[in-house]
Each structure stands twice: as C-alpha cells, then as structure tokens.
Amino acid sequence: AEYMGSVLIHIGTMSTAVVKQPAVKWGQSLDKVFLTLDYSENISPESTKIECSGRKIRVESKAKSGGGEYCVEIELKHKVNEGNVSSKIQDKCVCVTLTKTHPKAWSLLTTRKNKIKNVKIDWSKWVDAGSDEEQTSSDDTCALTEKPQGGVTHIH
Numbered sequence: 001a002e003y004m005g006s007v008l009i010h011i012g013t014m015s016t017a018v019v020k021q022p023a024v025k026w027g028q029s030l031d032k033v034f035l036t037l038d039y040s041e042n043i044s045p046e047s048t049k050i051e052c053s054g055r056k057i058r059v060e061s062k063a064k065s066g067g068g069e070y071c072v073e074i075e076l077k078h079k080v081n082e083g084n085v086s087s088k089i090q091d092k093c094v095c096v097t098l099t100k101t102h103p104k105a106w107s108l109l110t111t112r113k114n115k116i117k118n119v120k121i122d123w124s125k126w127v128d129a130g131s132d133e134e135q136t137s138s139d140d141t142c143a144l145t146e147k148p149q150g151g152v153t154h155i156h
Helices: none
Strands: 002-004 008-009 016-018 023-028 032-038 047-051 056-062 069-076 079-089 093-100 120-121 151-152
Touching: 002 047, 032 056, 047 079, 047 093, 056 093
Parallel strands: 023 120, 047 151
Antiparallel strands: 002 008, 008 016, 023 032, 032 093, 047 056, 056 069, 079 093
C-alpha cells in the first residue's frame, strides 16, 4: 500500500482500489482531543483498526456489507499520550478520545496550515480553555458500543 496525500491506495496484482475517507469532526478540552469519524455506510467494529503514535492517528475500517474500505491518517499538531486512547464504535461512526501530553488549547488539529476538506470543528465537543465546564457531549453519536482498549495499536 502507498500513502499518497490524503488517499491510501492499495496496489495489487490486478487492480488498484481507492480507499474512501470518512468525514472527520474534532473538538477539544484542555487535556483531550475528540475525533468523530462519520461514514456513509455501516462499518464493521471487528474490522476497525486504530493506530496511534506521538503525533499520528490512523483509523482503518471496512463496511459491514462487504462494501467500501475506509482510512484516515492525521498528523496531529501536538503529541498525544499513545497509551491513553479510547474509542467507541457505532453503525456509521467511530469516536476516538486522545489525551494530550501537555494540557493546553490547540489552535489547529494538524500540522498543515491549509484547511483539510474532510476535517471540521465539532463545536458540541469543544470546551474553551477558560471554561469551568467539563466536556459533555450533547450528541449521542457513538454512545452505544465501546471498543476495548486492546483494539488500539501503538505505532512507533
């Protein structure tokens, strides 16, 4: 497989399949980053693989119905604690919570200066640095199924 820009391409002997990217929404509190990946079809929790290392997060998933494959890889602006990653998986959604190594507000999610078209801010999961409120999600997206900690792979 080769990673070319924002699309992962699997190179096989007979054909080349383009892997789709889910829409990504992100929010933050002083010590956490919240990522919500929205898919166009139901995904298989068993096929979902989350890899995290320092400043990189990668999520791969496959559709339940044998449909599409999905992959998103984000080079984060700052480091996260790769030993403290949690995820919840629901039909068309994967929610990932990352713990920042240094509690502070991030001005950007990624190292890229220009906007990434499939990444948007999730204001419902945003807590201002000066706020006394804890992060609470008014959105029940991804609230049903939690993938065990063992589903997170740490890459170095």
